[in-house]
Amino acid sequence: GCTTGLTATVADNVIAPTALIEPPDTLTCTQTTLLLNGQDAGSGTDISYLWTTTDGNILTGDDQTTPEVDAPGNYFLIVTDNSNACTDTAQVTVLEDVASPAAEAGPADTLTCSAESLILTADSSSTGAAFLYAWTTTDGNILAGDSTLQPTVDAPGNYQLTVTNQLNGCTATDLVTIHENVTPPAINLAPPTDLT
Numbered sequence: 001g002c003t004t005g006l007t008a009t010v011a012d013n014v015i016a017p018t019a020l021i022e023p024p025d026t027l028t029c030t031q032t033t034l035l036l037n038g039q040d041a042g043s044g045t046d047i048s049y050l051w052t053t054t055d056g057n058i059l060t061g062d063d064q065t066t067p068e069v070d071a072p073g074n075y076f077l078i079v080t081d082n083s084n085a086c087t088d089t090a091q092v093t094v095l096e097d098v099a100s101p102a103a104e105a106g107p108a109d110t111l112t113c114s115a116e117s118l119i120l121t122a123d124s125s126s127t128g129a130a131f132l133y134a135w136t137t138t139d140g141n142i143l144a145g146d147s148t149l150q151p152t153v154d155a156p157g158n159y160q161l162t163v164t165n166q167l168n169g170c171t172a173t174d175l176v177t178i179h180e181n182v183t184p185p186a187i188n189l190a191p192p193t194d195l196t
Contacts, residue, residue, distance in 0.1 A: 016086035017047055019079040027096040030169030033059065033070045034094060038077040046082040051075060056094060072096035098170055101126035103163040105176035113182050117143060117154040120176060125149060125163050132164040140178060156180035 022037040038049060051062040056073025069075065072094050080087045104124035111118060125133070127149070135146040140157025153159060156178050164171045 013084040014086060015081070015084070016088050017079045017081045019077050019088040019090035021075075021077055021090045021092040024092060024094050026168075027070070027072055027094060027098070028168040028170070029098050033068055035066045035068055036075060036077075036092065036094075038065045038067075038079070038090070048080045048082055050078045050080070052078070069094060097168045099165070099168065100170045100172045101131055101163040101165045103161050103172035103174040105159065105161040105174040108177045108179065110179040110181050111154070111156060112180075113184075117152055118178060119145075119150050119152050120159060120178075122149040122161050122174075125161065125174075126165070126172075130165055130167050132166060134162045134164070136160050136162070153178055 020039045022039070024034050024036055025031060027034060036051070038051070049063055049065055051058055051067045053069075053073050053075045055071075056069055056075055057071035058075075059068040059070055061067035067075075075092050075094060077090045077092075078087055079089075102125050104122055106121040106124075109118050109120075120135075122133070125131075133147055133149055135142055135151045137153075137157050137159045139155075140153055140159055141155035142159070143152040143154050145151035151159075158175055158177050160173055160175050162171055162173045
């Protein structure tokens with residue numbers, strides 16, 4: 001009736017890695033791609049990464065810590081410790097700001113002998129400190145104010161206004177045509193009659 005016993009110690013390894021994603025920038029007209037930044041705060045030595053998205057687009061690096069994306073949407077990072085198969089998931093939302101400003105070059109107008117120069121009126125365009133204005137022409141002439149909403153011109157031609165939103169780099173353009181009417185009136189003199 002003698003017995004003996006042994007004690008076995010079973011260790012566990014159920015510590016999951018921690019998935020972390022730094023807040024991303026916003027996609028704009030000038031920044032059309034972003035690098036997401038995922039980090040593993042776990043203690044495992046055999047870590048793998050998998051990025052997925054439901055409504056965005058991953059260009060490259062879906063198995064790296066810094067994938068490149070080019071679309072707004074929700075992105076998910078799954079971090080796996082391959083030594084114990086434990087996982088953690090993090091999610092981040094990429095936003096997009098590609099709203100174009102308003103560019104209204106104003107109505108067409110006409111230069112005349114009495115109006116040898118005109119002030120263009122683009123007051124219906126976007127206004128504020130965030131917006132830049134640039135007037136250009138290939139066949140007219142801008143006397144002054146090519147970076148304002150009311151430039152002065154003195155030649156017929158096509159004038160293009162470009163409005164830039166400095167916050168997102170988006171631009172909009174509009175064109176106005178200035179005509180010219182400097183044709184003098186016709187003068188018809190009848191032959192004089194003789195004085196008698």
